[in-house]
Amino acid sequence: MSNKTGVQIKKKKQRNKIIELGIITTLVIIMAIILPSIIPAFRLRLIGRFLSLAIVALGIDLIWGYTGLLSLGHGIFFALGGYALAMHLNLQIPEGQIPDFFNLYGVKELPWVWQPFYSLPITILALVIVPGIAAGLIGYLVFRNRIKGVYFSILTQAALLVFYNFFNGQQKIINGTNGLKTDSSRIFDLVVSSAGVQRTFYIITVISLVLIYLLCRWLTSGRFGRLLIAIRDDETRVRFSGYDPTGYKVLVFAISGAIAGIAGALYTVQTGIITPSIMEVAFSIEMVIWVAVGGRGTLIGAILGTMLVRLGQTFLSESFPEIWLFFQGALFLIVVTVLPDGIVGWWTSYGWDKLRSLLGLKPSLITYPSLVEDPDVQQERKEMSEQ
């Protein structure tokens, strides 16, 4: 019996995998091939930005949705990735010169932190690894001391403020409040803001989003993913089962930070500038809202939530700029009170069945214990009929 259901479950899983793969492929074709040829460049750039934000939302979902640690400091990692790529682009100037803004502060020599960013491969590595390590270090200090819950959130926000103020103060190194512009820089001898380069960045963003989504799926599907859920639900129990939660939490936070770094880099080149204001508290909180709206612990919800909130914001703020903020507040309140599991959570627990019963299909198992569907009863019935 249990063997048989095992096989059935495997088959169903396989079928679901194929369906999912189909959906992803279709979406990629639409987003990466069709969309760029039918919408104007400035819209494409906007969508590219939203997709970058969806990437950081995936990172938030890993650490918050699955592991139960609400980070309010992801702006740090997002900014680190953004600055890394912006520094590389600012160095695409004739030999011997240094970026213009240094003149404002009388800096004559390129600061040492800039040196590695001449190289594109090192930059790409750095925009993943630097935020990853930063997150890993913060995580290690916090988790080792068993700080969790609200205290973790507060600490990440405090770290965000520290970084924010630090970046603002470093005029001689990274142009302080003014930040780094990327639009007029060149890459492979092309202007970054030109349509061709922007489209390339857009396509890279789509691909990165898919790859990172798959990475997150892999991380959350096996034993490792179940352990994250276990840590979220009952960390003490995990400890008494012989696992050390600290290592797991540090790793997930580091991965989440690295993902935010990639998102930050892609966002920056499709925005044209990065300034420390990206580390304002409100922005990091907004990231959390996207995930809450879409549905925690679902991954797809993180992407959906980001796109919905951001597209809604664009639409509403273009048509009615004065009400957007109210709308965002209302949206958040609605989600928290009416859809605590977000859109995807609501859909899987309620909407899907509703739709099926509307279409006259049999509802899938929802209520237990109901006698007809009790596995013990089913088992007995089967044994009876076999006799």
Added chain:
Amino acid sequence: MSKILEIEDLTVSFDGFKALNNLNFSMNAGELRVIIGPNGAGKTTFLDVITGKVQPTKGRVLFKGRNIKKIPEFKIARMGIGRKFQTPRVYLNLTVRDNLDLVSNQNKNVLSTLFGRANNNETRTVGGLLETIGLDTKANLSASLLSHGEKQRLEIGMLVAQSPDLLLVDEPAAGLTDEETENVGALLLSLAQSHSIIAIEHDMEFVRQIANDKVTVLHQGALLCEGKMDEVQNDPRVIEVYLGETPD
């Protein structure tokens, strides 16, 4: 016979209040020991110390001859101590099978959990355990859908999946129906054939069912008496602490 657990002069004080007070205790490998005592006697605290959750103020705990002082909980668990909590604590958002699978994982460090898959051995353990705890038909249900008694059994199964030498079970019969209590009792007795077990319990009926070996009575953080169930039951001191007055 070798001692699996020895506790010497154990004192635990919380801001001066002694939850355990100069407690001495020892137990042979293979024994099923029942610990009883009124509310607040320090029974749960006793388990907290053995599992490393609380550090002793004074005294020491030897598990298989090794002092467990300052060893973190997860390492003590890996040394071979499994613990069931007073209220059932299973992972509600995972299926019954996955609950057992997580614990049965033989290599619990980060990388092997990330890259490893359940080996045949572990799959077999989980399959066997599902049968032992009588949940094989519900293996693929989410643990949140289990009844209270089923959760208790699942948690006991999780302990065993850890393949520990010593099982600590805190009030496994609390809140169960008579039938479920019987089930859990039978489960403990069958586990006792291959494990050392400390069971904490209030329900005297249940204690009578499982107490074949010694029973230890705790009172106000200290050992009140120890012996066979019928000896203990008739001990005037025990009657006094349970009924609040000296029988004449």
